[in-house]
Amino acid sequence: MIIVIVGPTGIGKTKLSVRLAQEFNTEIISGDSVQIYKGLDIGSGKVKPCEQEGIVHHLLDVLEPTENYSVALFQKTVRQKIAELQSKQKTPIIVGGTGLYIKSVLYDYNFEDAYRDEEYLSQFENLSNDELHQILQEKDSSASITIHPNNRKRVLQAISRSRYNKVSQNKNKDIPVYDFVLIGLTQERSLLYNRINKRVDQMINEGLVEEVKHLYDQNIRSYSVSAIGYKELYQYFDGEITLEEAINLIKQHSRNLAKKQFTFFNNQFDCHWVTVNNEDFEQTVQKVLQIINQR
C-alpha cells in the first residue's frame, strides 16, 4: 500500500507526513514540482532539516535551478522509489501539492512514446488557434474535447502526442496502478488564506529575500525561479515593483494556487478529506491514522 497526502499550499502536509513516517517507520517521497530544486528552500516551503526528525525525504534538492523538470521524469523516478521502498517492506508516503504529478504516478498515465516534438510542431506556427484545434480534432478527437481551442500550448502538445499514439491516452487517467490511500487536507477557505498570508510574512522573516537575491545574483533566469515567491522578488530586484508590492503579490499568488489545488484535488481525485485542526494537530493525525488503518 501507498499513503498519499495532498492538499493546498500551507495547510500542513509536511507536518503530517513527518508524523506518519514516524508512525509507520518509513520514508517520504516529495510530490512537489518546486521543492525538487536546490536553493529554492524557504519560498517553496521545503521541510527544514530541524523539522525532518531524521526521516528520509526523497526528491528534494535533486535538480539545479537551471535544470528542467517534467511530469514524465517525476513519474519515472517516483515509481522507482516506490519499488525500492516496497522491496524493503516499507510503506511509501507521497506528499505534495502538484496534482498532475502525483496523479500520473498513481494512475495509468503513459508518457513513453509521446513527447513534444518542436521540429514537427514548427510547421503549425502560423496557424490560428481554431485551425490548430481543427487539426487536433482530426488526429485525436477525444483530446480535442477537453482542450479548449484557445489553449494553444496544450493543443500543440496533444497534436505532437497524437503522432506517436494513434489512440488517445486520456482514457487511462482514471485507472489506478497502485493500491493507495489518498488523504486530502482541507480547511475553511478564509482560515487557510489567513494562514497563507502569515506564512508568507514568516518566509520573509526567515530570509526569503536573501534566498532569492542569491539566485538573482547568479543570474539564474530559468523556469524554476518563475515559481511563486521567486518571480515576484525578481520583479522587485529588477526595480519593477516595491518590496511591499512583491510581498502582497506572493500572498495573492499563493492564495490563487491554493484555490487551484483545491479544484484539482476535488475534481481529479477521490480523496478522503480531513479538516485540519490547527489548535490540536494531533487530533488531525489521529483522524488520518484512522482512515489509513481502515484499509
Place this chain on the structure above:
RNA sequence: GGGCGGGUAGCGAAGUGGUUAAACGCGACAGACUGUAACUCUGUUCCUUAGGGUUCGGCGGUUCAAAUCCGUCCCCUCCCA
C-alpha cells in the same frame, strides 16, 4: 475664499443624449487538465421569486429618451490666495 480637474459595479478604468447594466483590466467564485502543472486555458461576477427590479456622488430640472445636457448641494486632487 477663488480657479482647475474629478466623483461610474468589490477595486482600477472606458463611456460624454438613444442597438446594451454599462467596454476593458484586476480581484473573487466556479471549472478543464497526459510532458514548463506554482503551467496553460475556460465560464460567471448589480439584485432577482428569472416576469422583472434598481444603478453611474446627492437632490431637482430639460428631453419622447440622460452615466452623458442644465441648476444646486456634498466630497476629493492640484493651483492661487
